[in-house]
Amino acid sequence: METFLQVAVNGLMLGGLFAIVAVGLTLIFGIVKVINFAHGEFLMVGMYATFLLTTGLGMHPYVTAAAVVPILFVIGALTQRFIIQPLLAAHDEHIQIFATVGISTALINLALLLFGADIMSTPSYGLRSSIEIGSVRILTGQAVIFVAASVLVFGLHLFMSRTLWGRAIRAVAQNRAAAQLMGINVDRVYVLTFGIGAACVGLAASLVAPLYPTSPTTGTYFVLTAFVVVVLGGLGSLGGAFVGAMVIGLIDSLAGFYIGSDLREVAVFAVFLLILILKPSGLFGKQLNLSHVSP
Amino acid sequence: MRFVHYLKATVAAATLLTAPAAMADVQFGALYPFSGQLALLGEESFRGLEIAVDEINAAGGVQGETVVLARGDAVDNNQAIGEARRLISREEVVAIFGTYSSSRSIAASQVAELAGIPYFELGAVADEVTGRGFENLYRTNPTAEDMGKMIVDMIVDVVAPGVGREPGDLKIGIIHEDSSYGTSVAQHQQNYGEEAGLNIVTTQAYPASTVDMSSLVLDLKQRGVDVVLQTSYQNDSVLFLQQANEAEFQPAAIIGGGGGYSMQPTADAVGHDVIDGVLNVDFTQYLVNTEFTPGLEEFVQAYQEKYGESPRSGHSLNNYVGAKAILQALDEADGFSPEEIKSTVEAIDVPEGETAAGYGVKFGENNQNERASMMGLQWQDGKLVTVYPEAAAAAEVEFTN
Numbered sequence: 001m002e003t004f005l006q007v008a009v010n011g012l013m014l015g016g017l018f019a020i021v022a023v024g025l026t027l028i029f030g031i032v033k034v035i036n037f038a039h040g041e042f043l044m045v046g047m048y049a050t051f052l053l054t055t056g057l058g059m060h061p062y063v064t065a066a067a068v069v070p071i072l073f074v075i076g077a078l079t080q081r082f083i084i085q086p087l088l089a090a091h092d093e094h095i096q097i098f099a100t101v102g103i104s105t106a107l108i109n110l111a112l113l114l115f116g117a118d119i120m121s122t123p124s125y126g127l128r129s130s131i132e133i134g135s136v137r138i139l140t141g142q143a144v145i146f147v148a149a150s151v152l153v154f155g156l157h158l159f160m161s162r163t164l165w166g167r168a169i170r171a172v173a174q175n176r177a178a179a180q181l182m183g184i185n186v187d188r189v190y191v192l193t194f195g196i197g198a199a200c201v202g203l204a205a206s207l208v209a210p211l212y213p214t215s216p217t218t219g220t221y222f223v224l225t226a227f228v229v230v231v232l233g234g235l236g237s238l239g240g241a242f243v244g245a246m247v248i249g250l251i252d253s254l255a256g257f258y259i260g261s262d263l264r265e266v267a268v269f270a271v272f273l274l275i276l277i278l279k280p281s282g283l284f285g286k287q288l289n290l291s292h293v294s295p
Numbered sequence: 296m297r298f299v300h301y302l303k304a305t306v307a308a309a310t311l312l313t314a315p316a317a318m319a320d321v322q323f324g325a326l327y328p329f330s331g332q333l334a335l336l337g338e339e340s341f342r343g344l345e346i347a348v349d350e351i352n353a354a355g356g357v358q359g360e361t362v363v364l365a366r367g368d369a370v371d372n373n374q375a376i377g378e379a380r381r382l383i384s385r386e387e388v389v390a391i392f393g394t395y396s397s398s399r400s401i402a403a404s405q406v407a408e409l410a411g412i413p414y415f416e417l418g419a420v421a422d423e424v425t426g427r428g429f430e431n432l433y434r435t436n437p438t439a440e441d442m443g444k445m446i447v448d449m450i451v452d453v454v455a456p457g458v459g460r461e462p463g464d465l466k467i468g469i470i471h472e473d474s475s476y477g478t479s480v481a482q483h484q485q486n487y488g489e490e491a492g493l494n495i496v497t498t499q500a501y502p503a504s505t506v507d508m509s510s511l512v513l514d515l516k517q518r519g520v521d522v523v524l525q526t527s528y529q530n531d532s533v534l535f536l537q538q539a540n541e542a543e544f545q546p547a548a549i550i551g552g553g554g555g556y557s558m559q560p561t562a563d564a565v566g567h568d569v570i571d572g573v574l575n576v577d578f579t580q581y582l583v584n585t586e587f588t589p590g591l592e593e594f595v596q597a598y599q600e601k602y603g604e605s606p607r608s609g610h611s612l613n614n615y616v617g618a619k620a621i622l623q624a625l626d627e628a629d630g631f632s633p634e635e636i637k638s639t640v641e642a643i644d645v646p647e648g649e650t651a652a653g654y655g656v657k658f659g660e661n662n663q664n665e666r667a668s669m670m671g672l673q674w675q676d677g678k679l680v681t682v683y684p685e686a687a688a689a690a691e692v693e694f695t696n
Contacts (some may be wrong), residue, residue: 010509117335121564256510262500
């Protein structure tokens with residue numbers, strides 16, 4: 001029983017990690033409907049920024065978020081404005097997808113050029129020490145990530161439902177042409193959403209960096225799971241992504257322990273497929289529509 | 296005036312540089328991953344080859360000709376094939392050196408085999424590299440099989456006596472990343488382990504890109520595993536050592552199979568207090584009894600002078616040793632025809648203890664160097680020290696728990 005609890009808690013902590021990485025993607029992929037393959041590399045860039053600020057200026061990794069989040073916002077907004085936006089007119093969204101693949105490859109190789117292929121370790125500032133609750137132990141840093149993911153999801157939910165900008169983003173997501181007719185500056189909404197999505201990854205990077213070694217390919221370890229989480233949660237549903245991340249984390253951890261580590265991905269993707277077959281719009285998704293292909 | 300002067304000087308210099316080069320150069324291909332994910336160790340491997348070439352050229356070249364390296368970037372398997380074609384048909388190299396990565400080597404050597412150009416593998420460890428019956432492929436470095444065997448030897452000869460137990464009483468857990476590298480080493484560990492009568496309680500694969508190994512750690516802990524054998528890259532080595540430490544899983548020994556276990560950044564990432572005592576088997580490294588590895592100090596010195604830093608792994612050393620043995624032998628040959636190169640290298644006979652890597656060179660079955668072997672290492676005070684076999688050991692093996 002003790003072991004089961006430990007394995008389950010490990011799964012939830014892993015879920016928290018997936019959630020915080022996937023939140024930004026929910027906005028970009030789920031709402032703006034740009035399939036951003038460079039999402040993982042945004043995380044990688046953020047982790048390198050955290051590493052450099054922490055080791056260079058001796059800042060606590062969490063404090064670096066004050067700089068990393070705005071940096072990533074700008075990177076995201078610029079990506080949308082100067083790379084994705086000119087391609088929106090291309091009438092074929094596959095071109096945007098390949099553009100993001102290009103960004104991803106370029107960023108990985110840029111990191112290889114600047115930092116080499118070796119791992120860099122952000123000092124952990126005690127975040128790797130464990131807290132014991134009964135017989136279960138968790139890392140301080142993991143607990144922080146879990147809480148931060150919850151708060152971030154809740155905060156973004158409020159932003160999306162209560163503010164004018166949030167409503168504008170949702171309107172554009174529902175129907176780009178109609179939103180434009182209602183007087184919404186669609187281009188600006190896209191830039192803003194992409195920026196916020198990237199900024200969320202910036203926050204994730206500052207929290208994740210002290211726990212995981214940073215390398216040019218770090219992003220690729222997270223990005224596939226992030227996509228799975230977003231689709232599982234129901235495209236564009238923030239709460240859904242959070243629950244989806246927990247589901248994936250739990251299955252990953254339980255399957256890893258009870259079935260075998262070589263089959264954990266099989267288990268994760270089997271459950272993922274099963275859920276999609278039973279509920280094609282994801283756990284919390286509304287009926288799928290094709291509004292994003294409207295001109 | 297000044298401009299004309301410079302121009303004249305440049306032309307003169309250019310003539311000086313190119314004139315003899317055009318007459319007495321012999322071109323070899325250097326096929327490594329210079330960009331992409333494997334760039335770090337690809338580059339590191341190439342540096343070893345470069346130093347061997349510098350040394351040979353400084354001593355008068357091969358058959359009086361200057362050795363020139365034509366680089367090919369094997370960034371992925373397809374490009375490895377394309378670059379091998381380019382080196383052979385356009386650069387007209389007489390032979391190719393490579394490749395660090397086994398999959399790149401397997402792909403590129405097919406091209407050389409068809410073209411009848413000798414291909415010298417100096418660093419890739421997978422069994423399949425020499426297991427395909429190729430006639431133009433030679434491998435100087437030790438293989439995954441040598442690694443698996445050496446790890447089992449260490450359990451029997453070092454770990455069991457060190458912790459005061461019979462080898463058969465130790466519970467062995469094998470974990471490995473699930474690509475061809477981890478899988479083949481694990482398979483050899485299993486085969487040799489069973490042969491030696493070891494009690495292997497579990498063998499588990501996982502993807503190298505994993506972000507969590509806590510359930511695997513818990514599983515090993517629950518099974519009461521005494522010796523963990525991990526074959527892994529850097530990310531998963533760091534993750535396992537950290538998470539094992541955090542879960543207070545303290546097996547009597549952890550033995551790595553090269554990869555991430557041989558790299559200083561791994562030790563720095565997990566902390567020297569955590570990695571101290573961890574064993575590892577890999578190519579010859581630098582903290583070794585140099586009486587067994589003559590020429591090692593000179594190599595390190597040449598490396599530092601050329602690149603301004605210390606070697607980052609043993610890959611450069613092994614590439615250096617293999618390339619040097621082959622180039623030295625070719626000095627005695629008559630011309631550079633493929634047949635002449637092949638018959639010359641097949642006659643190479645360097646005994647153990649006479650190269651900078653310790654192992655000798657003699658091509659045996661499948662043109663694999665049958666004298667190649669790995670060494671047993673241990674992390675002590677944040678440094679990777681050779682502890683096995685005894686002839687090469689620079690320090691005694693230590694057991695803390």
